[in-house]
Amino acid sequence: MDARVVDPLVGDSAFRLAHERAMGALGRDRVGPPPDDLAARHEPRVREAAVATWRARMVNEHRSSAVFAALVPQMIEASSGFDLQTAALRAATDEIFHATLCGDVVRAFGGASRAEAEPELTAPPRHAGVDARERLLRNVMFVGCLSETVAVGLLTEEHALCTDPWVKGVLEVIVADEVAHAKLGWQHVAAVAPTLDAAARARTSDYLRVAFGYLEEKELALLPVSPPLPDADARAREAVGLCSGDGARSVFFDTLARVVVPSLDALGLDASGAWRDRRRASA
Amino acid sequence: MSPMNPALLTDRHALAHQRALRAAQAVTLGLFALGAVGCSASVGPDAPRPVEDVAAADAAAEAAVADAPAADVSAADAGDRCDRDAGTDAYLACCQLANWDWNRGCEAWGPFVPPAMEG
Numbered sequence: 001m002d003a004r005v006v007d008p009l010v011g012d013s014a015f016r017l018a019h020e021r022a023m024g025a026l027g028r029d030r031v032g033p034p035p036d037d038l039a040a041r042h043e044p045r046v047r048e049a050a051v052a053t054w055r056a057r058m059v060n061e062h063r064s065s066a067v068f069a070a071l072v073p074q075m076i077e078a079s080s081g082f083d084l085q086t087a088a089l090r091a092a093t094d095e096i097f098h099a100t101l102c103g104d105v106v107r108a109f110g111g112a113s114r115a116e117a118e119p120e121l122t123a124p125p126r127h128a129g130v131d132a133r134e135r136l137l138r139n140v141m142f143v144g145c146l147s148e149t150v151a152v153g154l155l156t157e158e159h160a161l162c163t164d165p166w167v168k169g170v171l172e173v174i175v176a177d178e179v180a181h182a183k184l185g186w187q188h189v190a191a192v193a194p195t196l197d198a199a200a201r202a203r204t205s206d207y208l209r210v211a212f213g214y215l216e217e218k219e220l221a222l223l224p225v226s227p228p229l230p231d232a233d234a235r236a237r238e239a240v241g242l243c244s245g246d247g248a249r250s251v252f253f254d255t256l257a258r259v260v261v262p263s264l265d266a267l268g269l270d271a272s273g274a275w276r277d278r279r280r281a282s283a
Numbered sequence: 284m285s286p287m288n289p290a291l292l293t294d295r296h297a298l299a300h301q302r303a304l305r306a307a308q309a310v311t312l313g314l315f316a317l318g319a320v321g322c323s324a325s326v327g328p329d330a331p332r333p334v335e336d337v338a339a340a341d342a343a344a345e346a347a348v349a350d351a352p353a354a355d356v357s358a359a360d361a362g363d364r365c366d367r368d369a370g371t372d373a374y375l376a377c378c379q380l381a382n383w384d385w386n387r388g389c390e391a392w393g394p395f396v397p398p399a400m401e402g
Contacts, residue, residue, distance in 0.1 A: 151391075161296070
């Protein structure tokens with residue numbers, strides 16, 4: 001099966017103008033074009049790392065758009081409010097916007113923003129044996145309360161360490177959206193979790209064990225361990241939005257253990273137990 | 284704040300780490316402070332989100348994070364360490380062992396597809 005193509009550069013089409021306007025309105029106009037001397041400000045090997053990393057982010061963000069979009073049918077099946085469905089579709093559009101911005105960064109550093117990726121996407125699970133409301137709760141909790149809350153931490157760290165003004169502006173716009181995506185999850189779980197009966201609450205807590213173990217595996221694979229670099233090298237990479245893997249892993253673990261777990265516990269779920277037992281859970 | 288993790292090599296990294304946790308805390312604080320009605324729904328489908336919201340929530344979250352227990356980050360969790368003072372050859376060998384690639388930064392923004400669990 002052929003790989004699929006990810007290419008934020010749209011050709012001439014009936015939709016181009018509407019697409020460009022949407023991207024501008026979502027924040028691309030605020031970021032503005034890269035300065036002419038952007039590439040010259042950074043060493044060639046730093047530019048090369050920026051191109052490779054931001055291109056991978058472009059592919060990931062594009063894929064994330066499908067995650068939010070695929071939650072909408074589950075929201076409809078669960079008779080959720082139209083407001084939640086609108087928020088999820090907005091989040092899906094945000095992710096296409098982020099992929100567009102990532103492509104802008106790739107080209108700004110001299111790379112080509114066209115990439116190839118796996119041909120087929122995985123649909124959100126249906127969790128056989130649970131009803132539509134519980135199915136949606138699990139998936140929105142994983143996406144918003146776990147994955148996107150960690151993303152807020154990771155992006156905030158990268159933004160704090162980034163020193164190139166234009167790249168920092170890109171990260172700033174993206175993290176503002178990720179905050180809203182995480183809130184989507186927390187607001188939904190805060191509304192639904194207290195209404196669960198004891199059996200559903202126990203099943204949801206058990207699901208958290210699977211979710212924590214899975215997220216740990218996925219995140220660590222994308223947060224490569226880096227040795228402690230000489231300070232000049234570390235600063236050069238941080239300047240273009242590239243954090244160190246071990247620092248990011250520390251943010252990942254602290255965000256889960258100190259923020260996500262206590263917040264889910266406060267909503268009546270046994271997140272502490274699930275976090276403790278995550279490595280014996282299998283998806 | 285939790286005991287310093289070895290991954291936090293400098294003051295700027297420690298500050299960035301604290302800021303990251305405060306930002307993450309802020310997205311959950313709205314639940315309890317505002318009765319599960321945050322600001323995300325207040326932005327229309329074609330409007331950029333105000334970046335100022337992130338900074339405003341930063342201070343509010345600081346105390347909550349400071350009171351939370353520290354993560355169980357083991358040495359293995361935080362990654363293998365390579366000694367910069369061990370000499371170039373040893374340093375590069377350590378990097379290779381850790382499968383580290385200069386061109387690979389962090390790519391884990393997500394969200395990922397949720398895992399499945401029957402029943």
